Amino acid sequence: MVMTKTLKFKNNEVIKKSDIPVVEFNDFMLMVSDTHYRVANLFINKEEEYQNNLYAVIADDKNAELHIVKTIVGNEYPSLTLRRPSVHMFEREIYENYGICPAGHPFLKPVRVNEGYEFLKSDDLQSHEVAVGPVHAGIIEPGHFRFLCQGERVMHLEIQLGWQHRGVEKMLKNNPNIWLAESISGDTTIGHSSVFARGIEALSGMKVCGRAKTIRKIALEMERMAIHIGDIGAIAGDIAYLTAAETLGVTRTLVINTMLEISGSRFGKGLMRIGGVNFDIDEELKGKIVSMLEEVDNRVTEMCGAMFANATVLSRLEHTGLVSCKRAEEIGMVGPAARASGVIVDNRIYGDYKDFTPVSAQNGDVWARAYQRYLEIKQSKDMILEMLDELEGNLETPAILSDYPKDSMCITMTEGWRGEICHVIITDKSGAIQQYKIKDPSFHNWFGLALAVRNNQISDFPVCNKSFNLSYCGFDL
Amino acid sequence: MFKTLKTVKLQKNQIIKDIRGREIKPKFRGIxxxxxxxxxxxxxxxxxxxxxxxxxxxxxxxxxxxxxxxxxxxxxxxxxxxxxHKYSAAKREDLIVNGEINPIAAKEEITKIFGQSLKLRQVSAGGCNSCEMELNACSNANFDIGRYGIDFVASPRHADGVVITGPVTKNMAKALEDTLLSTPEPRIVIAVGACAISGGVFQDSDEIDRTFFERHPVDLYIPGCPAHPLTIINGILDYLGCK
Known part of the structure; x- marks a missing residue:
């Protein structure tokens, strides 16, 4: 199916709702199920209570093009999941939030509501269930994991979330502010807050200066580096390779302490504002960042070099938690987890980057997800160095906000360290925000984790989990 | 083996020796x-x-x-x-300040019971994962809270107290309550971060349920968004009456 009946748009562009073509459901289904393209978002926007507009954001990753298309559905429509498994979460979300039923959906279970949910049972007498959570053993967010095991072997894992649900989308709709956006998921402060700010800026016609844009991108890459370093350390910790766990843990500190020197917060809270950034990077700070990057690069290279050459490490990481390329693509995984399985999807191709080529570790096991992070740390370091040289001009405060355009939509995306973050802001006929829709990459990837642990020992769950390191609150919203 | 030893040498000693006197770099926003x-x-x-x-x-x-x-x-x-960065308090009203904060008056019985060893169970109840990451950082090789006999344990049954982060969502209210009630007495309750103390940026959300705090008084408040590891460690040490 060639994308002819869609509206082609750019990331962070304001589009008129009326410009989006309305297609018959059959055509819509064909577009969504075309595996040449990726479904980046699928959501309902209600018009006047009775009309259910079903929108699909379709990404053509090979040509770096984004498309949007719409169809109108009633209270029930034939499930798209049957033809395109990767949209299964979107349909479950639609059913939970609006009661619109995707008829024939293979597993229409709750997304963020847990009460009364019965987990899959097995009538095999040799199998048993292991329940974990919502309160876990470590300092970690809450979620419930239900393993169906035969002996030590995991046959099936169900992950039920929703414990962290704070109503962020509703709050942002009523009172869009940067501080709430920073707390959508605190470990992705820069990712979510920059996407939020760009969305509001586009809607209100603010022109952000180049320097602020570059500082945002530098902060995004620093966030990626910091988390990836910590994650390799955490993976090492789970296989009791404590040298790497400790050394990478303190190497991460160097990055986030530099973030503190930029913004006053180790996580970059307070850096973004609507219209730009609150803090500049001056020459002195630039020097500090460069020397920090050299130091970090040196330590990471040495430590990862030792770690990935260590036979005991390799024997624990290789072939553990495998997600094949085909499977990762089928279920719509994104971010480093997808790239580690060989699916080349990176939202930075839609962003304002020069000659960006995604890196991939290919194998799809825990080793690949760890090595993927190593590759991305290197890549981000080079990108930051390049962007620091691009810093020019002065920070300017753009003109005061104008009103939002009526009946419009702005879709803003970026590649956070976990993968594609997508915020959709929709305005109504008076120009007020009608809907604020957030998609954290974890929304796609939790199911990838559930598949990764199949046929693995249950004791390998922690290391599989760390290799994905997904967000609970970003999912629960 | 030699590679591993080489990396250890490269890392040098990363521990912050003087946790009590250490300052945080400029631009940090404290009191x-x-x-x-x-x-x-x-x-x-x-x-x-x-x-x-x-x-x-x-x-x-x-x-x-x-x-x-x-x-x-x-x-x-x-x-x-x-x-x-030292702005923890044992009483809620002590947190309303201008520039200076009253030091925590350590109770003798607390010092006697928990002064040498304090095992804590952490519950994230709607936290955005930044306070959680800073609590994790307390145990890394820089901050090493373990040197004071303070540890985060896996079960509330092993714990002397509960550390709460997040505004307490409706969905987590029961799990939080259960965790606290599973902790043997005497126990303490520590609230870390603006969300746990007041609801923070989520105070107006209709998906949170803060009645937990009506039933269970908080013994130590550690503000921040998120709280810096030095704030957390110094707050706990002050509360325990450690030097």
Whole structure:
């Protein structure tokens, strides 16, 4: 199916709702199920209570093009999941939030509501269930994991979330502010807050200066580096390779302490504002960042070099938690987890980057997800160095906000360290925000984790989990 | 083997020896100070504050403050942030300050029971994972909270207290309550971060349920968004009466 009946748009562009073509459901289904393209978002926007507009954001990753298309559905429509498994979460979300039923959906279970949910049972007498959570053993967010095991072997894992649900989308709709956006998921402060700010800026016609844009991108890459370093350390910790766990843990500190020197917060809270950034990077700070990057690069290279050459490490990481390329693509995984399985999807191709080529570790096991992070740390370091040289001009405060355009939509995306973050802001006929829709990459990837642990020992769950390191609150919203 | 030893050598010693005296680098936003005479646009500052932390008598409620620095930007220089990161308190009212905070008066019985060893169970109840990451960082090789006999344990049955982060969502209210009730007495409750203390940026959400705090008093408040590891460790040490 060639994308002819869609509206082609750019990331962070304001589009008129009326410009989006309305297609018959059959055509819509064909577009969504075309595996040449990726479904980046699928959501309902209600018009006047009775009309259910079903929108699909379709990404053509090979040509770096984004498309949007719409169809109108009633209270029930034939499930798209049957033809395109990767949209299964979107349909479950639609059913939970609006009661619109995707008829024939293979597993229409709750997304963020847990009460009364019965987990899959097995009538095999040799199998048993292991329940974990919502309160876990470590300092970690809450979620419930239900393993169906035969002996030590995991046959099936169900992950039920929703414990962290704070109503962020509703709050942002009523009172869009940067501080709430920073707390959508605190470990992705820069990712979510920059996407939020760009969305509001586009809607209100603010022109952000180049320097602020570059500082945002530098902060995004620093966030990626910091988390990836910590994650390799955490993976090492789970296989009791404590040298790497400790050394990478303190190497991460160097990055986030530099973030503190930029913004006053180790996580970059307070850096973004609507219209730009609150803090500049001056020459002195630039020097500090460069020397920090050299130091970090040196330590990471040495430590990862030792770690990935260590036979005991390799024997624990290789072939553990495998997600094949085909499977990762089928279920719509994104971010480093997808790239580690060989699916080349990176939202930075839609962003304002020069000659960006995604890196991939290919194998799809825990080793690949760890090595993927190593590759991305290197890549981000080079990108930051390049962007620091691009810093020019002065920070300017753009003109005061104008009103939002009526009946419009702005879709803003970026590649956070976990993968594609997508915020959709929709305005109504008076120009007020009608809907604020957030998609954290974890929304796609939790199911990838559930598949990764199949046929693995249950004791390998922690290391599989760390290799994905997904967000609970970003999912629960 | 030699590779591993080489990396250890490269890392050098990363521990912060003087946890009590260590300062945080410039730009860090610690306890805010209001120059009362200079502050002419109080209402404007209050409006700018995302969590309504500025009181009418020109003080700042650290339990609500997320240290975003927005008030300082609109106050024409009347509000500024010091670098003082030691702002924990044992009483809620002690968190409403201007520039200085009353030191925690350590109770003798607490020092006697928990002074040498304190095992804590952490519960994230709607936290955004930044306070959680900072609590994790407390145990890394830089901060090493373990040297004081303070540890985070896997089961509430092994714990002397519960550390709460997040505004307490409706969905987590029961799990939090169960965790606390599973902790043997005597036990303490520590609230870390603006969300846990006051609801923070989520205080107006209709998906949170803070009745837990009506039933269970908090023994130690550690503000921040997120709280810095040095704030957390120093707060706990002050509460325990350690030097």
């Amino acid at each position: 805010p100070v209001i120059d009362e005479a200079k502050l002419t646009n109080l209402a404007e500052c209050q409006k700018a504050c995302p969590t309504c932390a500025i009181t009418n008598d020109k003080k700042i409620d650290l339990g609500k403050c997320i240290f975003c620095g927005e008030c300082a930007r609109v106050s024409n220089g009347a509000i500024s942030f010091t670098r003082n």
